[in-house]
Structure formats: C-alpha cells, structure tokens
Amino acid sequence: MKYSAYAMPNLPTPGNCVTINPDICTGCCRCVEVCIMDVLIPNPEKKGPPIILYPDECYYDGCCVEECRESGAITLNHPLMQRVRWKRKDTGEHFRV
Amino acid sequence: MSTFFESFSQHGESSLKWPYPIKYGEETELTTDVLVLGGGPAGCMAAISAAKRGLSVIVADKSHSKRAGGGSGVDHWVNCPNPASPVTAEEAIEWEVNSYGGYANALSRYIAARESYDTLLEIEEMGGKIRDLNDEFKGAPFRDEKTKFLYAYDYKNNITIRIWGTTFKPAMYKRCKKLGVKMLNRLLVTSLLTEDGRQGERVVGATGLNTRTGEFFIMKAKAVINCMSFAEGNWLFSSELTGLPYFHPNIICDGPAIAWNAGAEFTMMEKSSPAPAPGYQLPSYGSGNPKNTWYPATMVDAQGKIIPWVDGKGNPINDVSERTLPAEGQKYFGDRSLHPDHRYSHLVDDLETRIRNGEYMLPLYADLTDMPDHERRVIWGMMVGEEGRTKVPVYDTYTAAGFDPKKDLLQSYYMLGGEPFPGMWQHETVPYFRGRGPFASPGGLVTDWNLQTNLEGLFAAGNALYAGNYYSHAAATGRYAGRKAAEYALTSSDSVIDRDQVTAEKNRVLAPAQLKSGMDWKELRAGLCRVMQQYCGEIKNENLLNLGLIWLKDIRENILPNVYAHNPHMLGRVIESFNLLDGNELIINSCLARRASSKHLGFTRQEYQEMDPPDWHAFVTTSQKNGQITSDKLSLDYSNPISLNYERHNSDYKGYLSH
Incomplete structure (x- = not known):
C-alpha cells in the first residue's frame, strides 16, 4: 500500500453538492448557465465536465439536474446531516436518502 | 472529476484562471423604456406586461431568470378567487388582515385577489400547466371535473389551486424572450440612479455589476420596477453547513438596500419573528409533517x-x-x-x-x-x-x-x-434566532394604487412590497406593476443620468476587486448578522439599537475598505454583504422609529411595556432624504375603501372579476 500526503486547506462543507459523471456529461454547460447561485464553472478543457467551484453556496434546488439533457450526467448529493430517514410500515426496517 | 481540487491536480495552474473574460472597469450603457430589477415571477410578469404595450424592456437578475425566484417550482396558487370558489376578492383579503392584527398589505393583496386568476390563465397560455389534463385525479374530491382544476386544503371554498409550478418560470422566461425583452442574467443591480443624483428624487435608472465578467452596467429608463424581494439575510448566516435548509440563499437585502439608499419609503421593517438557526433544518417539505x-x-x-x-x-x-x-x-x-x-x-x-x-x-x-x-x-x-x-x-x-x-x-x-x-x-x-423569512410577511416598500413608491418612476412588486409573500401575489402584482409602469413610461419625459452619481457608484463597487487580501465576504456577513443578533434581537431598547448602529458605522468605516474579491463572483457576494449593512441600518432605524411594543410585529421595546397601544396601532414608515432619516405614521386602513380605490385606478382593465 502506497501512501501520499498533500498540503491542502480544509474543504468547505458540504463540499460535494453534485456528482458529475464525466462519461455521460457532454460539457454543454446548461447546468452552469442556469444555476441560481453560480456554483459551477466551465471546465478548462473544451467539452470537459463543469467544475464545482463554490459548493458551499449550493442550496440544492436541483435546477442543474432539471436542465440537464443527459440522464445520469449530474446527480444531487444531500449533505449527510440533512439526509432524512424513513421506516417501512410492515417490516419496521429503516432506510435513508 | 469535477471538484476544484481534482481539477487543480489535473490542470495545475490553468485551473486557477478565471473562466470568463475579465472586464473590470469596462462600461455598458443601455437605454430602455421600462427597467425591471429582479427576474423572478414578479419581474418576469412585469416585463411581459410592459412589453405587450410595445415598450422596450430590460430585466436584470443576478442569477438567471429562467429559474430565479421560485424557478424550481411552486405547488399552490393562494388567495385566488375563481369560478369554482364562493370567496370574493374582498373576503379573500380578510383572513390576513385579521390574522396579523391589521399589519397586512391589503392594497397589494387586493390587487392580487382581483387579478391572480387572470394571471394564472395568462401563465397557462404561455405554457404553464395549471389543470389535470391527463385526468390523473379524476373523481377526487378536490377536483373540478369541468375545468380540471385541482383545489387544495379547503375543499369547500376552493380558494387555493394546485399547480404544476416547475413549468412556470421556464414558460415566463420563454415568453419574455419571445416578446423581445432583453434578459440580462448574472447582473447584480447595485444602485438606483436618481435625477441630479439626489436622494428622494425621480428614479431614472440603475447600475449593475456582471458577476462573471466584472463589467459595469448603466441602465437608463423612464420607469423602474423593483422586483428584488425583501430582506432575509439580516440575522442568519452560516458560512458552512448550510446545504438544503436555506430557503432563499440569494435573497440577502439587495432590493431594500438600493431603494433605501435612493430615498424610498418602507414600512414594517421593525417586524421580525423567531427563526431556525441556519444549517440545522432539514430539506424543505422533505420530512414528515402535516402542513x-x-x-x-x-x-x-x-x-x-x-x-x-x-x-x-x-x-x-x-x-x-x-x-x-x-x-x-x-x-x-x-x-x-x-x-x-x-x-x-x-x-x-x-x-x-x-x-x-x-x-x-x-x-x-x-x-x-x-x-x-x-x-x-x-x-x-x-x-x-x-x-x-x-x-x-x-x-x-x-x-x-x-x-x-x-x-x-x-x-x-x-x-x-x-x-x-x-x-x-x-x-x-x-x-x-430571529429572522424575516417568507412566512413572516416582513416589511418592505410602501406604494400607491399604481404600485408606485414615494419616488417618482420607481414601482415595486412581489416580495419587494411590504407584507408581500406568495408566488401568486408576486406574479399578479408584477403583472399589474408592469402595466402601470408602462402607462407612466408612455407619458413621462426623458430622464437624464447624473454622471457623478455613476462614477461614485462604479468606484464603490469595484474597490474590493483591487485588493488581493483582507477580509473575505463570509466573515463580513457573519459579523453583520452578529450585530443584529446582539443589538436587534427579540428584546430591544433605544440604547441597544443605537449600539447596533455604532457597530454598523464602525464596520462601514473600518472594515468595508479592507474587504477583497478575487473574482467577479466573489465581488458580487461582497456587494451583497454591503447591501446587508445598509439593510441592517434600515431595520434598526425602523425599530427606533416605533416607540411602542407590538405583539403583531414580534416587536418588544423594554421602555414601552404596553403591547399595541392605540396611539401606535398604525404603520410606521421610514425613509431618508439628504442622509436624514424621517419616519411617519400611516393608518392601517389607508387603502380603504379598497374596492372603490381599485376600480378608480383600473376602470379600463378587463378580467375575470371586472364589473
């Protein structure tokens, strides 16, 4: 097992508001255009997936996902402390987002 | 690979390059008949109204109008007299007046009650979905089988209509574009321009900052409509762990701040209410509840x-x-x-x-x-x-x-x-915590029956109005303000921009971009909220409030000059924080102006133990002119006789409730 370490500042929290699948994303930047908070910026490489520059400003309305034309290219990630739970009535099993 | 650090490890230094052209110092000057500030439902409907009169219209929004202001959806159209409801427009405004001890905006609510059904039908015509056309709820007790409307909450009176609100903003945006409205997105409005650059005079335009390029905009207009919502960020800010609970993270205090600085008159700005601490809520409408x-x-x-x-x-x-x-x-x-x-x-x-x-x-x-x-x-x-x-x-x-x-x-x-x-x-x-969230019917701008403020040429709609609230109210009052602003623009004289006012504003706005280090906007905003938490909390007195003003003055003079912005996006956040400072001063001054406590306003002054004494059972208005703050009282029923007043101002309007 090879370890490595970097001098890195703490990330803003939550720091992972959306996941972009680079295999599906076409880099059209419709999500970048429509985001209310302007969280995303275009990738330095043409057609690359957008970069999440200001994840701490995301308010999770999902407009980026609504605007996306490529199914599965962008998904919203609920912050851990805000993931709601539910219980299956018949079995009593518990689940969460 | 989509986080900044992943991008940095792949692209190295080039990932630090700002992705948009930098245009700090550059200016664009635009002239229009009607300038709409804010591209939410009120702003878009106002623009559509004015453009339908054949006027040139600009909409400026700091985000993107397609989704700004309720762009992710809305589920109900409230206070909407309609063919399946026995409730009249006069009755529809009663509940709020009664529930809030008279501190309601009967004028704008009545306009909305008269015209919200017409507004809804107009949105349907644009492409918004308002009926159960696929018969998914056929036979349900809340469905009108003839019109296919679905009603909510009260199935006897049908005053609220369920709607497919995710379709609304994209439809309005498309209609604006079709009508030739110039949609300026990512344009943060920073100030109102007034005749001769003087506070309290006719409004003749506005300035803006593009938060991607840093370019400065000067917009000259015959009529300006403030649709930039209320003050929401005054007490509550969390630099981290915000996530889902923030209901309106981009509503800070921009609309009230620019209007206050121009000399517009506000009321109910002293009102506040208990609020949840930021960062601790759960997804809105996303946990089990019966409401x-x-x-x-x-x-x-x-x-x-x-x-x-x-x-x-x-x-x-x-x-x-x-x-x-x-x-x-x-x-x-x-x-x-x-x-x-x-x-x-x-x-x-x-x-x-x-x-x-x-x-x-x-x-x-x-x-x-x-x-x-x-x-x-x-x-x-x-x-x-x-x-x-x-x-x-x-x-x-x-x-x-x-x-x-x-x-x-x-x-x-x-x-x-x-x-x-x-x-x-x-x-x-x-x-x-305290706050002034959307469910508290907070304070805002006072208007006449044309939805024009005390400043000639400045109109207001939606949550920019005092005791505003609700998507349907925003859309209906926006549509109405657009109509009235167009009438004004058609007859008003050309306006002249004061160049000195523009230059001073441009220097103010761009100053933080010239600093490489200092204080970041988040620390500033958290500090401004702390002043409000500590000096304008639940229990108030004159000394506490004045201490709050002293702190704000200190921050203005000693902290603001050191706030930096690395790029136009951060500069936008800095300007929003500056607006918050102005808004905090507006709120504290409004609190000082009401020398009585009020249960209805969530307002407790220690020196005045009696709640809602008759002498003070009135709106207290606040405005400034030549830097001097003035306040006045306004009778709670100043808009009466309400139906007659509406008729007088809208004799040529044809709608569902027209007589």
Whole structure:
C-alpha cells in the first residue's frame, strides 16, 4: 500500500453538492448557465465536465439536474446531516436518502 | 472529476484562471423604456406586461431568470378567487388582515385577489400547466371535473389551486424572450440612479455589476420596477453547513438596500419573528409533517398510534375528509393563519404535552400508506414534486433511494426542545434566532394604487412590497406593476443620468476587486448578522439599537475598505454583504422609529411595556432624504375603501372579476 500526503486547506462543507459523471456529461454547460447561485464553472478543457467551484453556496434546488439533457450526467448529493430517514410500515426496517 | 481540487491536480495552474473574460472597469450603457430589477415571477410578469404595450424592456437578475425566484417550482396558487370558489376578492383579503392584527398589505393583496386568476390563465397560455389534463385525479374530491382544476386544503371554498409550478418560470422566461425583452442574467443591480443624483428624487435608472465578467452596467429608463424581494439575510448566516435548509440563499437585502439608499419609503421593517438557526433544518417539505405541501397527511408516533386532528376551532375530527373542510362557522382556510375564523384543521393543540407525558412516543412519522389514494398521490408526486426545491432534491432523490409512500413512513424531526426541525413546524418551536423569512410577511416598500413608491418612476412588486409573500401575489402584482409602469413610461419625459452619481457608484463597487487580501465576504456577513443578533434581537431598547448602529458605522468605516474579491463572483457576494449593512441600518432605524411594543410585529421595546397601544396601532414608515432619516405614521386602513380605490385606478382593465 502506497501512501501520499498533500498540503491542502480544509474543504468547505458540504463540499460535494453534485456528482458529475464525466462519461455521460457532454460539457454543454446548461447546468452552469442556469444555476441560481453560480456554483459551477466551465471546465478548462473544451467539452470537459463543469467544475464545482463554490459548493458551499449550493442550496440544492436541483435546477442543474432539471436542465440537464443527459440522464445520469449530474446527480444531487444531500449533505449527510440533512439526509432524512424513513421506516417501512410492515417490516419496521429503516432506510435513508 | 469535477471538484476544484481534482481539477487543480489535473490542470495545475490553468485551473486557477478565471473562466470568463475579465472586464473590470469596462462600461455598458443601455437605454430602455421600462427597467425591471429582479427576474423572478414578479419581474418576469412585469416585463411581459410592459412589453405587450410595445415598450422596450430590460430585466436584470443576478442569477438567471429562467429559474430565479421560485424557478424550481411552486405547488399552490393562494388567495385566488375563481369560478369554482364562493370567496370574493374582498373576503379573500380578510383572513390576513385579521390574522396579523391589521399589519397586512391589503392594497397589494387586493390587487392580487382581483387579478391572480387572470394571471394564472395568462401563465397557462404561455405554457404553464395549471389543470389535470391527463385526468390523473379524476373523481377526487378536490377536483373540478369541468375545468380540471385541482383545489387544495379547503375543499369547500376552493380558494387555493394546485399547480404544476416547475413549468412556470421556464414558460415566463420563454415568453419574455419571445416578446423581445432583453434578459440580462448574472447582473447584480447595485444602485438606483436618481435625477441630479439626489436622494428622494425621480428614479431614472440603475447600475449593475456582471458577476462573471466584472463589467459595469448603466441602465437608463423612464420607469423602474423593483422586483428584488425583501430582506432575509439580516440575522442568519452560516458560512458552512448550510446545504438544503436555506430557503432563499440569494435573497440577502439587495432590493431594500438600493431603494433605501435612493430615498424610498418602507414600512414594517421593525417586524421580525423567531427563526431556525441556519444549517440545522432539514430539506424543505422533505420530512414528515402535516402542513402546507403535506396537508392533510396522517401523522403517527413511533408505535404507529395516529395523532388525532381537530378542526380550526378545536373540535375533534375523525375522518381524513373532514380535515379539508372548514369548521362550523368558519369562512375559509387562510394560509398559516392561527385566527379561529381562518385556521386550518390541525393536529391536537396539546401535542407537545402529550409527547412529554409519553402518550405519543418519538419519533413521529408522516403516514400516507392508509390515506385515500388520491390524497397520497396528490401529496407525494404532485405537491411534493411541484413545490420549490422538491422535484429533484425530494421527490426524485427519495424515490431513487427507494421511498414508497404506499409502504413507508417518512420521519418527522419535530423532537421538542429546540432540536433540529423541519420548516413546516415553525409555529410550534421557538428557537433563539430571529429572522424575516417568507412566512413572516416582513416589511418592505410602501406604494400607491399604481404600485408606485414615494419616488417618482420607481414601482415595486412581489416580495419587494411590504407584507408581500406568495408566488401568486408576486406574479399578479408584477403583472399589474408592469402595466402601470408602462402607462407612466408612455407619458413621462426623458430622464437624464447624473454622471457623478455613476462614477461614485462604479468606484464603490469595484474597490474590493483591487485588493488581493483582507477580509473575505463570509466573515463580513457573519459579523453583520452578529450585530443584529446582539443589538436587534427579540428584546430591544433605544440604547441597544443605537449600539447596533455604532457597530454598523464602525464596520462601514473600518472594515468595508479592507474587504477583497478575487473574482467577479466573489465581488458580487461582497456587494451583497454591503447591501446587508445598509439593510441592517434600515431595520434598526425602523425599530427606533416605533416607540411602542407590538405583539403583531414580534416587536418588544423594554421602555414601552404596553403591547399595541392605540396611539401606535398604525404603520410606521421610514425613509431618508439628504442622509436624514424621517419616519411617519400611516393608518392601517389607508387603502380603504379598497374596492372603490381599485376600480378608480383600473376602470379600463378587463378580467375575470371586472364589473
């Protein structure tokens, strides 16, 4: 097992508001255009997936996902402390987002 | 690979390069008949109204108008007299006047009541979905089989219509574009321009900052409409851990700040109410509760015991269908009203005691499994799905994670004792923080029957109006203000921009971009909120409020010059924070102006123990001219006789309720 370490500042929290699948994303930047908070910026490489520059400003309305034309290219990630739970009535099993 | 650090490890230094052209110092000057500030539902409808009169129109929004202001959805159209409702426009405004002790905007609410049905039909014509055209709810008790409208909450009076709100903003945006409205996105409006650059004079335009390029905009107009919402960020800010709970993170204080600086008159800015601490809520409409979007969901305790319901007057009710009918003697349900004439059916009032006694065991759950099929489907899928921030974050995300409303009980986080709680339980939980959220009908601009403010040429609509609230009110008043601003623009003389005012504003706005280090906007904003928490909290007195002003002055003089912005996006956040400072001063000055306590306004002055004394049972207005703050009293019924006044100003308007 090879370890490595970097001098890195703490990330803003939550720091992972959306996941972009680079295999599906076409880099059209419709999500970048429509985001209310302007969280995303275009990738330095043409057609690359957008970069999440200001994840701490995301308010999770999902407009980026609504605007996306490529199914599965962008998904919203609920912050851990805000993931709601539910219980299956018949079995009593518990689940969460 | 999409986080900044992943990009940095792949692209190295080039990932630090700002992706948009930098145009600091550059100017664009535009001239238009009508300038609309804010591209939410009020702004878009105002622009559409004015453009239909053949005028040139600009809409400036700091985000993107396609989704700005309720762009992720809205589930209901409230206070809407319509063919299937027996409630008249005059009756439709009563509940709010009664519920808030007279501190309601009867004028704008009446305009909305008169025209919100017309507005809805116009949005349908643009492409918004307002009817159950696919017959998904055929036969449901809340459906009008002829019109295919679905009604909500009160199935006897039908004053609220369920709608597919995710379709609304994209439809309005498209219509604006089709009508040739110039849509300026990412343009943060920084100030209003006035005749001769003087405070209190005619408004002749506005300045703006492009938050991607840093370019400065000067917009000259014959009429300007402020649709930039209310002040919301004054007490509450968390630099981290915000996530889902922030209802309107981009509504800070921009609209009130620019109008206050120009000399516009405000009222009810002293009002505040308890608010949840930022970062501790759960997804809006995304946890089990029986209210609003989730009305009338069955609630059960941890052992499956059903929590009983009572009607609006406290009488026990048993059947689910009774929850959606007013109590004996009640007129109709009024949104969130606690007034006995208008209160919704609800869970037993002593639920908290019963939980403490162990009668109902925590946690509670929303149980849609045994509800009638039409109620389950309309709550989960229609309401939770079409309300703002429910389609993707709640409906799609929970569904993908396996939530099934036929089988599963969604947990409620109403845990008593001030623990984290979801937004719909605000009435039951009183935490430390204060705020001025959308459900508190906060203060804002005062207008006449043309929705024109005290400043000639400046109109206002939506949540920019005092005691504004609701999407339907925003859309209807926006549509009305657009009409009135167009009439004004057609007859008003050309305006002249004062170059000195422009230059001073440009220097102010761009100064933080010249600094490489100093204080960041988040620390500034947190500090400004702390001043409000400590000197303008629940209990106030003159000395405390004045200390607050001293602190704000100190921050203005000694901190502001050191706030930096590395790029135009951060510069936008800095300017918003500057606006917050101005808004805080507006609020504290408004608090000083009311020399009495008021239960209705959540306003406690230690020197004035009597609540709502008759002398002060009035609106208190605040404005500034030549830097001097003035306040006045305005009778609570100043807009009466309401119907007659409306008729006088709208004799040529043709709509559903036109006489």
